[in-house]
Amino acid sequence: xxxxxxxxxxxxxxxxxxxxxxxxxxxxxxxxxxxxxxxxxxxxxxxxxxxxxxxxxxxxxxxxxxxxxxxxxxxxxxxxxxxxxxxxxxxxxxxxxxxxxxxxxxxxxxxxxxxxxxxxxxxxxxxxxxxxxxxxxxxxxxxxxxxxxxxxxxxxxxxxxxxxxxxxxxxxxxxxxxxxxxxxxxxxxxxxxxxxxxxxxxxxxxxxxxxxxxxx
Amino acid sequence: xxxxxxxxxxxxxxxxxxxxxxxxxxxxxxxxxxxxxxxxxxxxxxxxxxxxxxxxxxxxxxxxxxxxxxxxxxxxxxxxxxxxxxxxxxxxxxxxxxxxxxxxxxxxxxxxxxxxxxxxxxxxxxxxxxxxxxxxxxxxxxxxxxxxxxxxxxxxxxxxxxxxxxxxxxxxxxxxxxxxxxxxxxxxxxxxxxxxxxxxxxxxxxxxxxxxxxxx
Numbered sequence: 001x002x003x004x005x006x007x008x009x010x011x012x013x014x015x016x017x018x019x020x021x022x023x024x025x026x027x028x029x030x031x032x033x034x035x036x037x038x039x040x041x042x043x044x045x046x047x048x049x050x051x052x053x054x055x056x057x058x059x060x061x062x063x064x065x066x067x068x069x070x071x072x073x074x075x076x077x078x079x080x081x082x083x084x085x086x087x088x089x090x091x092x093x094x095x096x097x098x099x100x101x102x103x104x105x106x107x108x109x110x111x112x113x114x115x116x117x118x119x120x121x122x123x124x125x126x127x128x129x130x131x132x133x134x135x136x137x138x139x140x141x142x143x144x145x146x147x148x149x150x151x152x153x154x155x156x157x158x159x160x161x162x163x164x165x166x167x168x169x170x171x172x173x174x175x176x177x178x179x180x181x182x183x184x185x186x187x188x189x190x191x192x193x194x195x196x197x198x199x200x201x202x203x204x205x206x207x208x209x210x211x212x213x214x215x216x
Numbered sequence: 217x218x219x220x221x222x223x224x225x226x227x228x229x230x231x232x233x234x235x236x237x238x239x240x241x242x243x244x245x246x247x248x249x250x251x252x253x254x255x256x257x258x259x260x261x262x263x264x265x266x267x268x269x270x271x272x273x274x275x276x277x278x279x280x281x282x283x284x285x286x287x288x289x290x291x292x293x294x295x296x297x298x299x300x301x302x303x304x305x306x307x308x309x310x311x312x313x314x315x316x317x318x319x320x321x322x323x324x325x326x327x328x329x330x331x332x333x334x335x336x337x338x339x340x341x342x343x344x345x346x347x348x349x350x351x352x353x354x355x356x357x358x359x360x361x362x363x364x365x366x367x368x369x370x371x372x373x374x375x376x377x378x379x380x381x382x383x384x385x386x387x388x389x390x391x392x393x394x395x396x397x398x399x400x401x402x403x404x405x406x407x408x409x410x411x412x413x414x415x416x417x418x419x420x421x422x423x424x425x426x427x428x429x430x431x432x
Contacts, residue, residue, distance in 0.1 A: 014418075040395060173416060189415050197405075199405050
């Protein structure tokens with residue numbers, strides 16, 4: 001576990017890995033912190049500081065070797081193995097995920113699809129057979145699933161999360177516009193597009209603090 | 217503009233609004249900072265500090281009035297009007313968004329769908345007619361669109377963002393796993409599910425800093 005790296009830094013490491021992959025794809029062999037920062041939308045200083053968190057990368061004045069940087073970022077991020085992932089909730093978003101062409105190369109492998117709707121159970125979604133949520137513990141055990149997309153309606157999200165945690169899944173990527181609660185040792189990332197729109201609304205038209213007190 | 221509120225605080229205000237809406241839906245009239253913090257996954261202290269950023273809410277010892285809190289959070293977040301939103305890229309994710317039942321009540325109204333694929337242009341997606349990306353400036357002007365979902369493939373994201381910004385759109389919700397660059401005054405939020413999986417991989421299996429230096 002690398003809990004000593006703050007979440008904001010982890011988020012930037014993920015971005016650096018994406019940028020490094022883009023450089024590698026076009027045959028670039030060395031990059032500077034300036035180039036990395038420019039492409040990642042941050043400063044060269046921040047890049048050097050973040051990468052120092054991961055170990056002693058690079059040589060002053062000659063930048064970073066792309067191949068080494070990619071390998072070390074993948075190691076720090078836990079991307080040196082393949083992670084089986086389940087989809088819970090086969091509505092439009094779940095279906096779109098099942099058809100998604102490429103989950104970060106071979107890092108993530110869709111390994112189960114679940115719903116409670118009898119009309120969906122038994123149907124196929126992409127390469128997956130949709131199974132009933134009751135089968136979750138068996139499939140999780142069989143495939144060693146540790147992560148899941150949670151793509152159920154908001155009012156079903158907490159119960160579905162409970163079922164996943166009960167089956168041993170420790171990482172949830174929650175697409176439902178709901179705040180879900182999990183025990184210690186289980187991690188939730190939110191893919192919250194309504195929240196994203198709301199943050200944009202704030203950026204474009206939000207108003208600063210009221211100058212008068214309210215409510216007492 | 218309310219640029220004086222830090223992004224992390226804005227993110228929590230969005231969560232508080234969701235929690236407050238949930239309390240309102242079940243008829244709760246007053247909530248304490250303890251209850252808000254518990255439901256939002258943060259501390260009562262953080263709740264009080266964040267809400268103080270927005271003005272003088274609440275009364276010590278008697279909590280917050282749900283209706284007032286909702287109204288003031290909506291005001292601060294810029295959710296006192298309806299925002300027309302376009303979808304650019306009508307693949308599986310764009311189609312799923314077009315069919316999404318409820319974008320935060322009436323805060324966001326889907327007002328345009330765009331693609332460059334002749335097989336898609338002219339088809340319907342939910343209530344929308346898919347138009348060619350060339351028509352973007354006209355539709356943006358006609359509907360007063362200021363925000364867009366960017367749901368194109370990663371290698372098309374920067375060009376599509378450029379077209380949107382050129383048409384006057386100032387807020388982009390980027391679903392593509394690509395870092396995009398926009399001029400000052402334009403805002404990008406990322407809905408990055410591959411990045412979300414990578415952050416979970418780090419939480420579940422990432423390794424801390426290497427103890428030996430690399431690369432020089």
